[in-house]
Amino acid sequence: MDDTLARRRVPARAKAEQRIRDILRISREVFSELGYERTTTTEIAQRLGISEGTIFTYFHSKRELCARVIQDWYDEIIAAIENGMPRGQSTRAQLEFFIHTHLRLFLIQGTGLCALVLSEGRAKGQGLGEVFLPLQRRYTAPLMDLLARAREAGEIRADLPLSLLRSAILGPMEHVLWDAVVGGRPVDIEKTAQHLVALLWPALLPPDLEVAALKRFYGEVGVALRRVEEGK
Amino acid sequence: MDDTLARRRVPARAKAEQRIRDILRISREVFSELGYERTTTTEIAQRLGISEGTIFTYFHSKRELCARVIQDWYDEIIAAIENGMPRGQSTRAQLEFFIHTHLRLFLIQGTGLCALVLSEGRAKGQGLGEVFLPLQRRYTAPLMDLLARAREAGEIRADLPLSLLRSAILGPMEHVLWDAVVGGRPVDIEKTAQHLVALLWPALLPPDLEVAALKRFYGEVGVALRRVEEGK
Amino acid sequence: MDDTLARRRVPARAKAEQRIRDILRISREVFSELGYERTTTTEIAQRLGISEGTIFTYFHSKRELCARVIQDWYDEIIAAIENGMPRGQSTRAQLEFFIHTHLRLFLIQGTGLCALVLSEGRAKGQGLGEVFLPLQRRYTAPLMDLLARAREAGEIRADLPLSLLRSAILGPMEHVLWDAVVGGRPVDIEKTAQHLVALLWPALLPPDLEVAALKRFYGEVGVALRRVEEGK
Amino acid sequence: MDDTLARRRVPARAKAEQRIRDILRISREVFSELGYERTTTTEIAQRLGISEGTIFTYFHSKRELCARVIQDWYDEIIAAIENGMPRGQSTRAQLEFFIHTHLRLFLIQGTGLCALVLSEGRAKGQGLGEVFLPLQRRYTAPLMDLLARAREAGEIRADLPLSLLRSAILGPMEHVLWDAVVGGRPVDIEKTAQHLVALLWPALLPPDLEVAALKRFYGEVGVALRRVEEGK
């Protein structure tokens, strides 16, 4: 009974929501394959098996549709990272989670959406640009927080601007993804994430924390030696 | 008389070549400002003060023109790096030269051309994609050579694939450039290059090369100490 | 119980009639604001807070709806004039009533409906045009009657076609209304009506009715004078 | 020779100008037949036997094209009236010229353009409206000047606002034209102009200028008579 009622009332609203979801799903596909300009509403409609007009029943314009696609995609990534971040664990473990999650989510959709953001974010004039900046900021916030806290704790180097450290982490990830897609090779996400952390971790450490200690010891030994020799 | 002769002999070839250069120069400007799709042949012709038809006298299509623009741009960067690379100096010095030159040449034209490559390189179907791969390879060749030689010499770590090291260098550079353009801030190229090297160098070093040596010393000193104490 | 019965009996007819009235009322608003083409069924439905489909339950097409709107509006004006015309009073008083009523009714709804008729009445092809002619005729009938009777009584000039006199009355009124709407100024209906009558009345009088009599008298006095002088 | 050169150089520019003239001529036809909204660029292109794109080579948008059509049409009327006005002659003769010219020029194109202005002038939002007001003003300027000068000379009544007098002249003209087009009857322009002047002239005269003089005379004669009779 409940079921029947539910099922009966559903269509009116739920059908519409399903449509919106469908359109967004396919649009994400097409936009990420072809980029904004080469994507046509005709193509989207055809893949959905609906008429072009229907798309415009739910979205005012192609631009709005695209903005929504990007927003949703960001939202997913942001949610995945914010929710999953193992805050109790070590900085290095958290960094590894961030990189791993990032690689995983990007590779689901290919780098198409990434390139979309990269190229359309620059559309001067009346562009999608404004939509991106806040998203980009929210998206990198967990990473920035992590770095800031680690720096306060003296765990990572303080001699360079945080934004540079951020670039040193995000940049290689994007480049690896790019390589993967252009080269068309599959990526072992697990391994690549571990590699990236192994590679980048030394770059983040305070230069010569341990080394400095050892050097001091080395020096003191030297002094002691000389004294022994002299005091002979 | 001289003039007339000169004018008569030259034009057939030299005038045409000048035209081609002009078209390429302006096209580079426009493509990098607007991206491939938003660039119109009309815009290019207008900025040149010539008719649209003329462009098609020299280039078969917009696509071909764009491919040529990108190729020329790559050629310049490749030449600058190949010619300028200070091969006699230390690996670190060569890396700094590479990063510095890269940043400098990219920032001359803005990141427009970079975004152009990024977004148009993916054009599935009848794309520019095929043009890019070899260029990209030639472009990164000097860096790969440098890394390979340094690895053989034991200067840099051997526990990770070279391609990952490459990504760890190119990725942050691109990210920094991106930040610069999106943020609209000017970049101190000199300083940024130094910072990037300072940041990335530790990541490239064999893990614990120096540290390992010190630790071995520490250990030996310990052994010696105990022996002295015992042999007392 | 009463309620239930009432509600049950009424709806079939009365509810439907209320719907029709509502749709017509709002449609009049929208059509007169926007004109036929710029009016959308969506806009009408939204202002009514009903669904688009409902409109088509009661009207076969947008065109039919518009025709009905115009017809109703004419009916109101015609009724107001036919019922209110002070037939016992002087021709001039009746003319003033006509002008006053006309201005008043037009200005209630703005000149939107007027412009609607003007522009849509001409729609060649599958137009509303055919609907208008009889309405226009019924609408001007009271004025034509008034003029015809006055002419028979010798009150107004007989040297020009009646249709021209009608134009000389309707034309200025419309022009004044137009001015008012374009200029966006409020109109003092009372005063404007009086002014129009003052202006137009002399145009309707038989040329020189009074003047002719006076001139005849003037001539006779002259003759008499000369006779007196001579007969001295 | 001259001819040949002239003919040879002509196309480049003259061909374009001819095109523009052709497009304007046909557009005037279509816009005046169908109104702004119902006119399609397809229809215009078809009647011209050219492709739709060509229209947009010369005019940025349908709206601009329409604005130009209206402007040209106004310009013609304004020029005809400004140039032909017989300024030396009597006020009445000048008025007749104005009315006659107006009727003639309007009837060449039908009232289509008139209705176009009427209906599109109201297009709220981003309309053609702004284009019209100055044209309308320039267009009525000669008439207003005429009326103002005549009023200063005491030739026409001063008890009503000039704008009302203007409406009393323009209004009937438009109404007559409307009648003619709706009714589909041909109009005897000469006769109609004369009739309109005969009809409207008395409305413009100072009320009772002549009549007042005669009445004064009549009164004085009466006084004189009584005095003679008494002084007998």
Next chain:
DNA sequence: GATGAATGAGATTTCATTCAT
């Protein structure tokens, strides 16, 4: 070789109308 007018294929977007629920 240069021109620039003409083209036509195609893209986005609107909206009256239909119809299953």
Next chain:
DNA sequence: AATGAATGAAATCTCATTCAT
């Protein structure tokens, strides 16, 4: 009776490319 999602025809406008001069 009411809904509102779906439609599809049509409209405006863009632009790379061609070709006669």
